[in-house]
Amino acid sequence: MRKQKITVDESTLPFATISELGNALRQHQISCVELTKFFGERLETQGPEYNALALSLLKDAKKAAKDVDWELKHDRIRGPLQGIPFAVKDLLSVADYPTTWGAKPFANQVFDFDATAVRKLKGAKGILLGKLAMVELAGGGGYTSASASLQGPTRNPWNKQYWAGGSSSGSAAAVGAGLVPYALGSETSGSIMTPACYCGVSGLRPTYGLVSRYGAMALSWTLDKIGVLARSAEDCGLVLHELAGGDDQDPGSAQKSFYYSPQYYGDLNNLKIGYAEIDFAEWPSEPLRPAFAQALGVVKTLGPQMVQTQLPNFAYGPVISCIIDSEAASTFEDLIRTGGVDQLADQGQIDGLKASVNYSAVDYLKAMRVRTQIQAAFRELFANVDFLVAPTKLDFPDKADGPFDDTTPKRPDVKGVFAGLVQASNLCGSPALTVPCGFVNGLPIGLQIVGRPFSENRILALGVEFQKRTNFHKQQPGKILT
Amino acid sequence: MSIRVSRRRWVILMGATAPLLAQSTAQIPPVSAVPAPTPEQRLDKAKADVREVSDKLAAITVPMATEPSFKFVA
Numbered sequence: 001m002r003k004q005k006i007t008v009d010e011s012t013l014p015f016a017t018i019s020e021l022g023n024a025l026r027q028h029q030i031s032c033v034e035l036t037k038f039f040g041e042r043l044e045t046q047g048p049e050y051n052a053l054a055l056s057l058l059k060d061a062k063k064a065a066k067d068v069d070w071e072l073k074h075d076r077i078r079g080p081l082q083g084i085p086f087a088v089k090d091l092l093s094v095a096d097y098p099t100t101w102g103a104k105p106f107a108n109q110v111f112d113f114d115a116t117a118v119r120k121l122k123g124a125k126g127i128l129l130g131k132l133a134m135v136e137l138a139g140g141g142g143y144t145s146a147s148a149s150l151q152g153p154t155r156n157p158w159n160k161q162y163w164a165g166g167s168s169s170g171s172a173a174a175v176g177a178g179l180v181p182y183a184l185g186s187e188t189s190g191s192i193m194t195p196a197c198y199c200g201v202s203g204l205r206p207t208y209g210l211v212s213r214y215g216a217m218a219l220s221w222t223l224d225k226i227g228v229l230a231r232s233a234e235d236c237g238l239v240l241h242e243l244a245g246g247d248d249q250d251p252g253s254a255q256k257s258f259y260y261s262p263q264y265y266g267d268l269n270n271l272k273i274g275y276a277e278i279d280f281a282e283w284p285s286e287p288l289r290p291a292f293a294q295a296l297g298v299v300k301t302l303g304p305q306m307v308q309t310q311l312p313n314f315a316y317g318p319v320i321s322c323i324i325d326s327e328a329a330s331t332f333e334d335l336i337r338t339g340g341v342d343q344l345a346d347q348g349q350i351d352g353l354k355a356s357v358n359y360s361a362v363d364y365l366k367a368m369r370v371r372t373q374i375q376a377a378f379r380e381l382f383a384n385v386d387f388l389v390a391p392t393k394l395d396f397p398d399k400a401d402g403p404f405d406d407t408t409p410k411r412p413d414v415k416g417v418f419a420g421l422v423q424a425s426n427l428c429g430s431p432a433l434t435v436p437c438g439f440v441n442g443l444p445i446g447l448q449i450v451g452r453p454f455s456e457n458r459i460l461a462l463g464v465e466f467q468k469r470t471n472f473h474k475q476q477p478g479k480i481l482t
Numbered sequence: 483m484s485i486r487v488s489r490r491r492w493v494i495l496m497g498a499t500a501p502l503l504a505q506s507t508a509q510i511p512p513v514s515a516v517p518a519p520t521p522e523q524r525l526d527k528a529k530a531d532v533r534e535v536s537d538k539l540a541a542i543t544v545p546m547a548t549e550p551s552f553k554f555v556a
Contacts (some may be wrong), residue, residue, distance in 0.1 A: 318538040318539055359535075366539045368551050369544045369549065373548060375551060381534070
């Protein structure tokens with residue numbers, strides 16, 4: 001075979017968007033095999049530096065890339081993900097390869113089928129490069145350090161002393177470091193938003209039921225979602241377009257499709273953003289406040305009317321803890337009762353999972369009844385606003401080594417939108433997007449946009465507008481432009 | 483032989499030696515005052531956390547007609 005010459009700029013390639021890479025492929029500036037080798041070798045060599053790589057699938061990827069090159073040569077253009085390399089959290093099954101769920105007791109687990117999400121992206125002719133590290137069992141039971149993973153602590157691409165966040169740790173670190181253009185992650189309560197924020201990438205948690213979870217590890221059946229970590233809000237939309245859709249093999253499937261059509265939400269002027277000044281001015285730790293104030297300033301220029309809002313007052317923490325822990329105790333009942341749980345890396349998780357079998361049916365049902373009330377309150381809230389906007393995280397990430405800092409920072413007594421938003425929006429199945437909105441001490445911070453169920457196009461449109469006015473999503477580790 | 487020291491004198495003497503005492507203790511390698519919890523204690527703590535969540539849920543009043551969100555549709 002004649003060796004082709006790469007004509008695109010290799011220095012910008014790791015941080016190119018899906019559209020940019022797709023254009024380069026379709027214009028034959030680079031072949032799919034070359035692109036696959038480029039990202040695959042980066043993932044294999046640099047992935048372990050961040051403890052981000054669970055398994056390289058480069059050999060299979062090269063074969064798939066040859067097929068795509070044949071298609072492109074014959075002008076068989078399928079869609080924006082054709083020929084674009086990606087990787088997935090090691091919670092999704094890939095046929096005949098280990099799917100470890102980041103946990104030693106499952107280190108040798110092999111399924112004979114692809115998860116629906118993987119199958120769909122392969123069907124769109126995406127190139128699966130590998131599987132990415134995650135917090136063991138997606139954090140079930142509650143973990144106490146970044147070491148709660150089969151690969152060890154996932155390191156932050158912006159500063160390796162810091163943690164990448166979890167539980168979709170490897171997905172965020174790999175995208176943040178430019179090792180893959182996009183990756184799949186999952187969220188039960190914060191597992192996409194947190195690492196995406198810490199690693200300076202865009203993260204989309206879709207509405208519950210929009211993306212099939214067939215072939216994904218279950219932590220909490222009524223809360224688990226599969227989502228996207230990518231270089232921009234637009235890239236998240238392009239991936240969700242292929243990923244979403246009904247699936248009879250997922251009992252939680254909403255049987256709905258998603259068509260990425262941001263053009264219909266181009267005029268944001270008729271929409272309303274619910275927010276609270278205090279979330280940006282007083283809730284974040286002090287060094288982060290000026291950057292959040294600037295980000296809020298940009299949001300105010302996007303068009304929608306800004307409406308001071310407060311989240312309804314509920315015990316979100318206990319409700320979501322009880323639901324996740326009870327469902328996880330049932331999912332992992334065998335692991336807990338047989339003692340296999342003792343093989344986990346994190347002692348806090350071992351104890352947490354063992355203790356979680358002590359929830360009663362009355363506890364669980366009470367939590368689910370309060371959840372009904374929370375959902376009703378959120379429907380009412382979203383009758384008045386179209387989005388909720390708040391900081392994604394209030395502090396820098398924890399350090400990668402050693403136990404997490406468990407001291408509770410002092411926060412204001414008055415609550416706005418932020419406090420409880422991650423738990424509340426997950427309990428309601430609402431979609432959320434996090435976008436990088438600044439840098440402090442060389443570490444990225446993020447802005448979260450939450451919408452009513454199935455309003456992905458709307459929150460993506462707001463994210464795209466924000467990213468048209470800022471360049472935080474274009475920054476590269478080690479090369480922050482001021 | 484016993485030396486009688488007045489209460490006021492005692493306070494002055496202790497005040498003068500406090501920095502020296504602090505210095506000498508600072509040179510001793512730190513020893514954790516709290517011994518590491520046993521596996522039973524750790525598990526008991528985790529169970530206590532579960533009980534705390536249960537108690538918080540029990541304290542919430544929900545109208546009798548409110549059904550759990552079993553059929554969960556976002």
